Amino acid sequence: MTRPEPPVLVIGEALTDILCGPDGSRGARPGGSPANVALGLARLDHLVRLATRVGQDDNGRALLRHLLGSGVQLTDGSVVPGPSPTATAMLDEHGSATYTFDLHWDIAPSTLELVPGHLHTGSIATALSPGAPRVAAAVRAARTVSTVSYDPNLRPSLLGGAEAERPRVEAFVAASDVVKASQEDLAWLYPRRRPEEVAAGWAAAGPSLVVLTRGSASTGVFWRAGRCEVLVPAVPVVDTVGAGDAFMAGLLSGLLAAGLLGGLSAGTDATPRTRLRAATATRRLDATVAAALARANLVAALTCGRPGADPPTLAELAAHQAAVLP
Template sequence: MHNNGKQNPPGQVMDVVVIGEALIDVVSTPEGTNEHPGGSPANVAYGLARLGVSTGLLTSMGTDRRGDALEEHLAGAGVTLLPGSRSLERTSTATATIARDGSAGYAFDISWDVEPVDLARTPPKVVHTGSIASFLSPGAGRVKAMLQEVGSECIVTYDPNIRPALLGTHAEARQTFEELVQLTSVVKLSDEDAEWLYPKKALEETAAHILGLGAELAVITRGSSGSLLATPTTSLSIPAVKTSVVDTIGAGDSYMSALILGLLTRGTGGLAPSVLDQLGCTAAAAAAITVSRAGARPPTEGELRSKLQHQPQLHSHS
């Protein structure tokens, strides 16, 4: 499973293929402008590679200098960029303009399309998708088609990472989400995502609804309040790992990367309560490391192992 930071040669089967956007986050303040690699799926791929998982990313980036910077960032962790991923003239951007009073305005310049690949021919162990890639046409339709083709050949994980400014109507977005859930094994969303999608449901009800659509595991993160992991037979509440928070950038994506690592390394226990406990605790530890330092800097495999060894044993609550 471990890639030791080296890219896989073309054609080698990877443990995880992530499908989704990679973009540049532009932060503009009165003091100046900074650019950082971003895009939730790209962050998940980056986090997985940092954890030693052989990971490929199918995305849609430009042939410009920003695309070069993104490719270099991803390759630095060991992510393999799949063929066709440099398909745009201009790399997408998400710009946050921070005024002197601290208020922020947001602008998006995002194109999303993707060159389909035949994942069913040599299926990875896990396919992950989510965020803008699962909602924005024309690429969203191609993502859905790839998931339909891969069928039950692998575990499919999904994080909607709701961005209301980029979605159509609430009803359309929820329909898109629910149609994709039916093609997935594991759905992870934040409490904010859950409350936007289902404003009249408690989080436990939303988890049950997602399971009713066909998912095997529903995970809802709740920031400092921990996370909820639910299957049709079990519901566990996992506490957050106490840490000093520098910022929460990338915490959800880091949680997702570690959750996927847990799914890959869980052994033969399926989704038994003890496995859910381990999955949740591992993901919580990864998120705690990420929020303890500035920016979207997910843990390495060694950092996560050390955190799990040295923290007090977490206990879930049924």
């Protein structure tokens, strides 16, 4: 595969997931929603820079080995003195996780000067001050030169009420070309509306593509001219940690490979943004978008088959696809 140039820029938190099992077991693994997306893209052979905040402690050094070892590049100012953030994930008997957090979030001011090919952000990075306003400014700046994607990945324990959070989320949605949200995100944010209604409204008013994930149930796909359901492959689940992030990485990978995301060339009509809009201008789901969704579902499924946020490499993805072909 040809790597996209210039590289993808992901802005957001990297942290250590402390996994607590229903049997009392306890372990630590690198995580953080945007960092997981960056990791997933790098393992799928995309050039990725991550603007984050990693401390100079044992957890931070483990995070750096994890990210750099898979090819993620950290932007200047991402490593800072002090402890690295943590998220404690309580796993139930089905492998589903609920989280509590210990972190401080900010980014280096120089992040706003970076020019990405595609920018992705979401989760805590877009919600927690003092870093969130800088992330919003980076998205506004990037919007003029590149495509943008966003995953709310809401963490209610860190947030105000849904009514207070809604305008912030909607501003990021309006600035994005691609949005992924979970059923849980939208049920919390809009308790009186069906998640499908919200996703359809977002697609009609802003992004070219909105994807609604529902765990093992079918994935809802919404675009300006239509909507459809995409089946999720049935796989044995070890846990669901990082599954949504793996889905996001797989989706972005497929769209990047199809030329539907990337930098915007001045004076050029056939930019990735215009190609993505053209692909979502008919009632039938475009084949390139369908292929990207299939990649997203497979990447997420393979991640669920092993513990923690451990997305597959491009070689592992290809090997699995070859094994299931007749």
